Amino acid sequence: xxxxxxxxxxxxxxxxxxxxxxxxxxxxxxxxxxxxxxxxxxxxxxxxxxxxxxxxxxxxxxxxxxxxxxxxxxxxxxxxxxxxxxxxxxxxxxxxxxxxxxxxxxxxxxxxxxxxxxxxxxxxxxxxxxxxxxxxxxxxxxxxxxxxxxxxxxxxxxxxxxxxxxxxxxxxxxxxxxxxxxxxxxxxxxxxxxxxxxxxxxxxxxxxxxxxxxxxxxxxxxxxxxxxxxxxxxxxxxxxxxxxxxxxxxxxxxxxxxxxxxxxxxxxxxxxxxxxxxxxxxxxxxxxxxxxxxxxxxxxxxxxxxxxxxxxxxxxxxxxxxxxxxxxxxxxxxxxxxxxxxxxxxxxxxxxxxxxxxxxxxxxxxxxxxxxxx
Amino acid sequence: xxxxxxxxxxxxxxxxxxxxxxxxxxxxxxxxxxxxxxxxxxxxxxxxxxxxxxxxxxxxxxxxxxxxxxxxxxxxxxxxxxxxxxxxxxxxxxxxxxxxxxxxxxxxxxxxxxxxxxxxxxxxxxxxxxxxxxxxxxxxxxxxxxxxxxxxxxxxxxxxxxxxxxxxxxxxxxxxxxxxxxxxxxxxxxxxxxxxxxxxxxxxxxxxxxxxxxxxxxxxxxxxxxxxxxxxx
Ligand SMILES: Nc1ncnc2c1ncn2[C@@H]1O[C@H](COP(=O)(O)OP(=O)(O)OP(=O)(O)O)[C@@H](O)[C@H]1O
Ligand SMILES: [Mg+2]
Numbered sequence: 001x002x003x004x005x006x007x008x009x010x011x012x013x014x015x016x017x018x019x020x021x022x023x024x025x026x027x028x029x030x031x032x033x034x035x036x037x038x039x040x041x042x043x044x045x046x047x048x049x050x051x052x053x054x055x056x057x058x059x060x061x062x063x064x065x066x067x068x069x070x071x072x073x074x075x076x077x078x079x080x081x082x083x084x085x086x087x088x089x090x091x092x093x094x095x096x097x098x099x100x101x102x103x104x105x106x107x108x109x110x111x112x113x114x115x116x117x118x119x120x121x122x123x124x125x126x127x128x129x130x131x132x133x134x135x136x137x138x139x140x141x142x143x144x145x146x147x148x149x150x151x152x153x154x155x156x157x158x159x160x161x162x163x164x165x166x167x168x169x170x171x172x173x174x175x176x177x178x179x180x181x182x183x184x185x186x187x188x189x190x191x192x193x194x195x196x197x198x199x200x201x202x203x204x205x206x207x208x209x210x211x212x213x214x215x216x217x218x219x220x221x222x223x224x225x226x227x228x229x230x231x232x233x234x235x236x237x238x239x240x241x242x243x244x245x246x247x248x249x250x251x252x253x254x255x256x257x258x259x260x261x262x263x264x265x266x267x268x269x270x271x272x273x274x275x276x277x278x279x280x281x282x283x284x285x286x287x288x289x290x291x292x293x294x295x296x297x298x299x300x301x302x303x304x305x306x307x308x309x310x311x312x313x314x315x316x317x318x319x320x321x322x323x324x325x326x327x328x329x330x331x332x333x334x335x336x337x338x339x340x341x342x343x344x345x346x347x348x349x350x351x352x353x354x355x356x357x358x359x360x361x362x363x364x365x366x367x368x369x370x371x372x373x374x
Numbered sequence: 375x376x377x378x379x380x381x382x383x384x385x386x387x388x389x390x391x392x393x394x395x396x397x398x399x400x401x402x403x404x405x406x407x408x409x410x411x412x413x414x415x416x417x418x419x420x421x422x423x424x425x426x427x428x429x430x431x432x433x434x435x436x437x438x439x440x441x442x443x444x445x446x447x448x449x450x451x452x453x454x455x456x457x458x459x460x461x462x463x464x465x466x467x468x469x470x471x472x473x474x475x476x477x478x479x480x481x482x483x484x485x486x487x488x489x490x491x492x493x494x495x496x497x498x499x500x501x502x503x504x505x506x507x508x509x510x511x512x513x514x515x516x517x518x519x520x521x522x523x524x525x526x527x528x529x530x531x532x533x534x535x536x537x538x539x540x541x542x543x544x545x546x547x548x549x550x551x552x553x554x555x556x557x558x559x560x561x562x563x564x565x566x567x568x569x570x571x572x573x574x575x576x577x578x579x580x581x582x583x584x585x586x587x588x589x590x591x592x593x594x595x596x597x598x599x600x601x602x603x604x605x606x607x
Contacts, residue, residue, distance in 0.1 A: 281462070287451060
């Protein structure tokens with residue numbers, strides 16, 4: 001028998017107690033995995049939006065307007081800016097869009113995207129059902145939005161007291177765009193009472209052109225009015241949101257460490273006190289304190305790593321279930337190595353930290369006491 | 375013959391000095407000797423045995439066992455592992471591992487492979503007549519069988535001294551005879567030093583020498599002796 005196999009066997013002597021500890025720590029681990037996957041999903045879908053249809057950067061107003069969630073909190077600006085940007089050198093295309101929230105019966109934050117048809121192919125928009133919007137009162141709806149509000153081709157939707165007909169369902173592969181509905185720019189401007197304005201310009205540069213150079217140039221030239229966003233960190237509000245999500249995720253991880261740690265300390269202390277005699281015998285047969293220390297900490301780590309494996313699986317299944325039942329519309333969870341690595345690092349730390357005190361207790365037991373104990 | 379254990383004026387008290395468990399013990403034990411320790415309950419027999427096995431630290435006096443100075447030495451676990459084989463009144467086997475694995479437990483400190491450990495364990499179980507029960511868990515064995523596994527475990531690291539505290543105390547007389555035979559055979563064939571604490575006069579008499587402890591002291595030859603009066607307590 002190897003020392004390691006003893007360490008693997010011991011925690012499961014008292015099966016129900018091992019199981020309870022595993023459930024306790026497993027819940028924490030599952031939460032960490034789930035939150036990580038959802039946070040990363042939110043961040044990556046926001047990143048996607050910035051690069052809708054393969055655009056290299058987005059131009060928005062310098063002015064902030066936090067009521068406008070659709071465009072990451074920047075105010076709308078005059079659509080003539082689009083032509084100025086399009087005329088800059090090395091620009092392949094520039095599409096003016098209006099992204100706004102409209103209250104509907106089904107969704108108080110329904111996203112309406114004003115985008116003219118000539119730009120559809122630029123954002124990789126494909127009609128998967130029905131046809132493109134042709135009449136003024138027609139809209140096309142994103143696949144995700146269609147699933148969420150349960151409306152499809154032929155149905156009508158009431159936006160701002162006016163009926164619109166859904167002429168088709170589209171998909172772009174970008175979850176933020178697929179969560180809304182699209183109609184002509186002027187219709188959305190009208191809906192939002194914001195004629196002649198847009199919320200952002202999606203820009204694609206020529207092949208081999210230097211994005212940084214172009215954005216710098218635009219920032220210099222139009223910096224008083226506009227700002228360019230090439231990555232999420234360029235947006236203050238999103239940056240804060242990401243920080244907050246990450247912070248919350250870490251706070252919950254820390255909580256899991258503390259709660260799981262207390263649980264495992266209790267479990268291991270009980271296990272040590274039940275085995276006072278046995279530990280005395282181990283000392284009597286020549287085991288060093290170090291070996292006893294490693295054994296107890298090892299047993300603790302076996303429990304927490306088992307919880308790590310089970311918790312990761314449960315976390316994954318949980319997130320997939322939320323996605324499957326459409327409880328997180330628009331969020332596509334993202335699993336990275338780090339999502340699971342973090343869970344295992346937490347499990348390992350909880351195991352070691354939680355095992356230390358009981359292990360030290362075990363080595364401090366005088367061997368004679370251990371043998372007298374009955 | 376040289377002494378394997380040498381004890382001078384050894385003292386040990388408990389409860390802030392109120393209980394004098396050992397009150398000035400002087401004792402020499404020769405290599406290869408079979409010694410039994412008798413005395414009334416609470417006289418200090420187990421305490422003395424624990425001192426010999428470095429399970430407890432004396433308050434004062436000298437104790438040298440198998441060339442280790444137990445009052446100074448820091449590597450007491452090494453001493454226990456290499457020199458001493460303990461057998462307790464209760465077998466104290468680990469319940470969730472097999473008889474064979476229990477015998478392997480003391481071998482972890484040695485740098486030998488799992489396979490070698492297992493082979494050694496099986497040969498020790500053969501000596502105590504339990505090779506066929508090697509894979510059984512302790513709770514599937516009888517009391518006598520468990521105690522024989524404990525003997526095999528005590529032999530795991532080829533100790534120079536076997537210390538046994540009431541090794542047959544919890545067994546019936548037939549089983550206890552069997553166990554004692556095995557211990558005495560080990561003593562005779564392997565020249566192991568054997569020190570047995572016992573209540574049983576019949577057990578005590580098997581030894582080369584009987585030591586009587588009373589109130590933490592060893593009775594000298596001319597004191598009133600339990601042996602002379604043939605009282606079995
Ligand atoms: N750890 C301890 N703490 C307090 N008192 C102790 C301790 N160990 C031993 N004693 C006391 O020391 C004295 C000697 O104990 P010891 O166990 O050596 O007796 P013994 O001769 O082995 O008795 P028995 O035949 O009943 O096993 C007793 O009075 C006992 O209560
Ligand atoms: Mg005793």
